Amino acid sequence: DAGITQSPRYKITETGRQVTLMCHQTWSHSYMFWYRQDLGHGLRLIYYSAAADITDKGEVPDGYVVSRSKTENFPLTLESATRSQTSVYFCASSEGASYGYTFGSGTRLTVV
Amino acid sequence: KNEVEQSPQNLTAQEGEFITINCSYSVGISALHWLQQHPGGGIVSLFMLSSGKKKHGRLIATINIQEKHSSLHITASHPRDSAVYICAVQQNTDKLIFGTGTRLQVFP
Numbered sequence: 001d002a003g004i005t006q007s008p009r010y011k012i013t014e015t016g017r018q019v020t021l022m023c024h025q026t027w028s029h030s031y032m033f034w035y036r037q038d039l040g041h042g043l044r045l046i047y048y049s050a051a052a053d054i055t056d057k058g059e060v061p062d063g064y065v066v067s068r069s070k071t072e073n074f075p076l077t078l079e080s081a082t083r084s085q086t087s088v089y090f091c092a093s094s095e096g097a098s099y100g101y102t103f104g105s106g107t108r109l110t111v112v
Numbered sequence: 113k114n115e116v117e118q119s120p121q122n123l124t125a126q127e128g129e130f131i132t133i134n135c136s137y138s139v140g141i142s143a144l145h146w147l148q149q150h151p152g153g154g155i156v157s158l159f160m161l162s163s164g165k166k167k168h169g170r171l172i173a174t175i176n177i178q179e180k181h182s183s184l185h186i187t188a189s190h191p192r193d194s195a196v197y198i199c200a201v202q203q204n205t206d207k208l209i210f211g212t213g214t215r216l217q218v219f220p
Contacts, residue, residue, distance in 0.1 A: 031206050042116065042198070042210030050206070058207070090155060097142060097206050105154035 003027075006091050006104035013081050013111055021076045021107045023091035029102075031094040032074040034058075034066065036087040037106075043090065049074055081111045115139050118199050118211040125218050131186040133214045135199030138180065145208065146173050146184050147198040155198070158184070189218045 004025040013019045023032065030051050035043040045058030047066040055066050063085060065077045078085055091104040119134045135144070146158040159166050159173040161182075166173050170189075175182040186193055194217050200208040 033207070035210075040212065042114075042212045043200075043208075044210075045207055048207060092155075094206060097202065097204070100157045100160045101145065101208065102157065103147075103155035 004093055004102050004104045006107050011109050015111055016080050019078050019081055021089055023074045025072055025093045028071055029093035029095050033092040034076045035090045038087050083111050086111045115209050116199055116201055116211040118214050123216045125189050127218055127220050129189050131189050133184045133197050135182045135211055137201045141201040142204050143202045144175055144182050145200040149196045191218045191220055194218050
């Protein structure tokens with residue numbers, strides 16, 4: 001299916017565990033982003049990528065790791081999950097500044 | 113102070129009413145986006161605009177660059193319009209700065 005797919009949709013994990021959220025897009029968009037959404041905050045940028053093998057920190061990168069070995073995939077890893085990382089995570093892609101953004105359906109992560 | 117402020121935070125309307133959601137920002141921008149998020153759902157892009165006005169169906173978005181202000185209007189509102197509407201601004205990068213959203217409920 002064309003589009004941007006996030007998996008899993010829901011995840012419960014324990015404090016201290018490593019967890020990876022997946023993001024896959026079929027448009028070959030250059031730019032990909034990871035945001036977290038928390039009550040009382042707008043979406044906040046965790047990491048972004050301008051192309052394969054190019055990643056950069058956003059506003060709230062601590063505790064997260066990303067990679068982009070292929071244009072279509074942009075996984076987000078929580079190396080040692082903490083309760084403060086309980087959130088809804090959105091992946092997005094874009095072809096560039098003059099184009100719009102496409103968002104995934106989100107992953108609701110609960111760290112217990 | 114947030115760089116992107118939306119008002120109101122919450123909005124309740126009766127079906128058929130005309131609705132306006134406002135967005136003010138304090139930074140220079142290259143574009144402004146309006147997004148829609150249904151409860152438990154993903155985020156859908158409604159508009160991207162850098163000047164003037166855009167219309168799609170019952171939705172109208174306007175922007176005044178000099179005043180750093182944008183509005184999203186919904187004409188003849190319907191219960192299916194109930195959602196969170198999010199304003200986001202884009203500076204001369206590919207990153208967005210988001211407002212905290214306006215929660216709209218439209219009752220039959």
